[in-house]
Amino acid sequence: MSTSHVISSGRTAHESSGKICRYTLVERVHHWIGAFAYIYCLITGLAFWSPYMFWLAVLVGGGPVARFWHPWSGVAFTLSMLWMYKMWRGDMMTTDADRRWSKAIKQYIENDDQNLPPEGRFNYGQKFFFWLMFYGVLLLLISGLGLWFVESIPWSLRWLRYTAVTVHVVAAMATIGGFIIHVYMGTAMVRGGFTSIIRGEVTADWARTHHRLWYEQVTKGTSAKE
Amino acid sequence: MSQATLAIRRISGHIGPAPGEGVERDYQVCKLVDTTTCIGCKACEVACLEWNGYQFTDTVFDNSYQTMPQTSWNYWNLIKFNEHEREDGSITLLMRKDQCMHCAAPGCLAACPADGAIVQYTNGIVDFQQANCIGCGYCVSGCPFDIPKFNPTTKKMFKCTLCVDRVSEGLEPACIKSCPTGCLHFGTKDDMKDLAETRAKQLRDNYGIEKAGVYDPAGVGGTGVIYVLHDVTNPEAYGGLPKNPHVPWVVRFWKGPAKWIGNLAMLGGILGVTLHYLRYGPKEVHPAENENGGQS
Numbered sequence: 087m088s089t090s091h092v093i094s095s096g097r098t099a100h101e102s103s104g105k106i107c108r109y110t111l112v113e114r115v116h117h118w119i120g121a122f123a124y125i126y127c128l129i130t131g132l133a134f135w136s137p138y139m140f141w142l143a144v145l146v147g148g149g150p151v152a153r154f155w156h157p158w159s160g161v162a163f164t165l166s167m168l169w170m171y172k173m174w175r176g177d178m179m180t181t182d183a184d185r186r187w188s189k190a191i192k193q194y195i196e197n198d199d200q201n202l203p204p205e206g207r208f209n210y211g212q213k214f215f216f217w218l219m220f221y222g223v224l225l226l227l228i229s230g231l232g233l234w235f236v237e238s239i240p241w242s243l244r245w246l247r248y249t250a251v252t253v254h255v256v257a258a259m260a261t262i263g264g265f266i267i268h269v270y271m272g273t274a275m276v277r278g279g280f281t282s283i284i285r286g287e288v289t290a291d292w293a294r295t296h297h298r299l300w301y302e303q304v305t306k307g308t309s310a311k312e
Numbered sequence: 313m314s315q316a317t318l319a320i321r322r323i324s325g326h327i328g329p330a331p332g333e334g335v336e337r338d339y340q341v342c343k344l345v346d347t348t349t350c351i352g353c354k355a356c357e358v359a360c361l362e363w364n365g366y367q368f369t370d371t372v373f374d375n376s377y378q379t380m381p382q383t384s385w386n387y388w389n390l391i392k393f394n395e396h397e398r399e400d401g402s403i404t405l406l407m408r409k410d411q412c413m414h415c416a417a418p419g420c421l422a423a424c425p426a427d428g429a430i431v432q433y434t435n436g437i438v439d440f441q442q443a444n445c446i447g448c449g450y451c452v453s454g455c456p457f458d459i460p461k462f463n464p465t466t467k468k469m470f471k472c473t474l475c476v477d478r479v480s481e482g483l484e485p486a487c488i489k490s491c492p493t494g495c496l497h498f499g500t501k502d503d504m505k506d507l508a509e510t511r512a513k514q515l516r517d518n519y520g521i522e523k524a525g526v527y528d529p530a531g532v533g534g535t536g537v538i539y540v541l542h543d544v545t546n547p548e549a550y551g552g553l554p555k556n557p558h559v560p561w562v563v564r565f566w567k568g569p570a571k572w573i574g575n576l577a578m579l580g581g582i583l584g585v586t587l588h589y590l591r592y593g594p595k596e597v598h599p600a601e602n603e604n605g606g607q608s
């Protein structure tokens with residue numbers, strides 16, 4: 087994927103103020119549709135998961151309301167995820183840069199970033215998270231349909247009911263693990279990331295530090311054009 | 313449906329014990345269904361509808377005497393008919409009154425996430441409390457007898473209450489009261505067990521029905537509905553009565569160890585990122601000059 091994610095008309099303006107467009111409006115909108123839908127599913131899902139967290143359902147209108155909207159919110163999350171897949175699929179393919187970077191993941195975790203191999207628009211960890219959520223939500227949707235319409239599964243195929251429960255729980259737990267790390271990194275660990283998914287912009291220094299190859303690609307594109 | 317004056321033994325989706333648990337003791341109540349004297353008249357089906365205030369609704373005819381394929385949210389009591397071929401090739405019609413079994417260890421209650429949506433009284437009756445039901449259908453997965461049914465209008469689950477509103481007032485369940493052959497009995501679990509064993513022995517000794525026996529499956533801790541069957545080795549022939557029912561192991565794992573593995577994993581994740589932040593803090597953005605300086 088070249089620089090399709092950069093708004094060419096806005097690029098000059100961003101560049102002149104030292105800002106680079108990291109996420110277009112469409113990308114941000116879909117991220118946040120997905121985020122809110124997922125968080126709603128998370129809150130209500132945790133309420134159904136354990137009696138110790140059933141009070142979470144009360145926060146969002148009570149058990150029956152939570153039960154009614156949980157699957158629909160899941161559908162909304164799936165749709166936003168499919169859109170993100172359409173937008174980012176190309177950017178999320180593993181590259182040679184990722185392979186080099188992943189060998190130095192320990193340095194990345196320990197914030198020893200000076201000597202990290204340069205990464206493209208998304209680093210290997212972000213790509214891993216993307217595919218975790220992508221396959222996670224597909225499993226959650228399929229197994230969720232089994233839970234949603236449990237009575238439609240005939241008694242003779244009841245093993246499907248039990249499989250649905252198992253898959254839903256395992257997939258939910260996997261995405262929750264990814265979600266915790268995603269939120270932590272996007273807000274606390276990588277400062278500027280949260281702003282970028284809200285307003286779309288990052289500073290040139292930020293881009294150069296965290297996504298050097300992408301930064302070079304974007305800026306070179308600009309200078310070559312002008 | 314009605315808590316009446318009964319004390320509660322178990323509560324679904326509930327933290328801690330049931331209030332007053334163990335304070336009162338009560339007789340375990342039990343229905344005895346003698347399939348060898350059932351004539352399939354369906355009086356119990358009608359009595360169930362009448363007492364619980366349901367209309368008779370459209371149903372499915374599938375070349376059988378059976379009213380409908382299975383119980384539904386507003387039809388809790390169903391005689392299952394099965395044309396069974398004996399070993400000698402002759403045909404017999406097996407009839408079994410199907411309803412909630414009121415398990416001593418109820419899978420529906422174990423699976424239910426809503427506080428107080430399913431309760432088990434000290435007398436053994438397992439009862440759905442629709443006011444607390446969220447309509448998730450987890451009880452469907454928990455039940456080894458495929459009994460809980462969803463009302464799509466109210467989005468609540470329903471099933472046989474064992475006429476808890478009658479029993480708590482000292483009356484027998486409506487189905488029992490209506491039975492014309494006396495194949496249905498109601499009393500304490502001990503008395504019904506005795507009666508059932510006596511009847512089974514009578515069938516074996518006096519009628520030569522060698523495999524006659526009592527169905528009171530241990531896998532769910534025994535049930536509040538027990539059957540006398542002509543052939544206790546083949547309960548499946550009686551409209552799919554499971555041979556060795558138990559709460560599905562998936563449900564037991566899901567509501568048992570998985571809960572704590574999952575909770576610890578989530579807590580571990582939150583703890584992990586917190587410790588990471590305390591140890592390493594946020595990443596720094598390096599200004600262009602530094603970058604170049606560092607590299608040259």
